[in-house]
Amino acid sequence: MTELWWQWLGLWFSAFSSATILPGTSDVVLVTMVNAHPQWWAWAWLVATVGNGMGGFASYWMGRLLPNKYKAPSKMIGWLHRYGYWALLMSWVPFIGDGLAIAAGWLRLNVYLSTLMLVIGKFARYGVLIFGTLQIIA
Template identity: 25%
Template sequence: MIELFTGFIEEHAFTGLFIASFLASTIFPLGSEAFVILLISKGFDPLSIIMVASIGNYLGACTTYYIGIRGRTDVIERYFSISKEQLERTDRLFSKYGAFLLIFTWLPLIGDAIAATGGVLKLDFKIFSFYVFIGKLARYVTITYITMSTMVFF
């Protein structure tokens, strides 16, 4: 049974990683970190893991941004579990810190609210993309580095 599971993961590794990373940045409270660690432990190419996870997570944030830009706060509140208060709090943070705040879309709990608020505020998509992708990339580089550094000791 374990061999079947291992074979499935190895055969669909990057597709699964992309889907997990995408969904982690949308409506599902899912983390992609475990998948990244698993693929690294299986010997998959770290650079490919970083890029697939970063692109998937970035595109998930773009989906959240799009829903925000369409003004669908009802969808955001209902399916993303982001309250009106969280959106208002994030709006205040944008007023204080500007677009730089988008780097933190990788953070659990508030990252989706940041991406959604970026859409609600109709921030320029190029600026949104730049900061969000940098944040997502930094996240997966860090996870990969820590995982690989720890594996050396085992």
């Protein structure tokens, strides 16, 4: 496993950047990693979830640092007002998820509950990808 350190780092970085406004390809990297090393699927799930969760946390804090005169995307604010923290379970959705995390920070939602919901959503998404990949290669 230690000889794969650069691959683990690449997976983490890809997952992190995918959860920010930076472009990322975490799905492709995760599926490739699991396909190449199916015995390490649990570690891949953990590394991708931690990286993506940290990226979501960074997006939350980007929103938190925005001045009040800035207006976060109204659609995201509407979802957060309507569904509360539960809306953050959808933070894995491309483009929408970044806006949700930023809007949650801008609205000053509780950091602990926001982070929990961000991570749960990302954990579930990567689980679906991993188990789908394992079914295909089995």
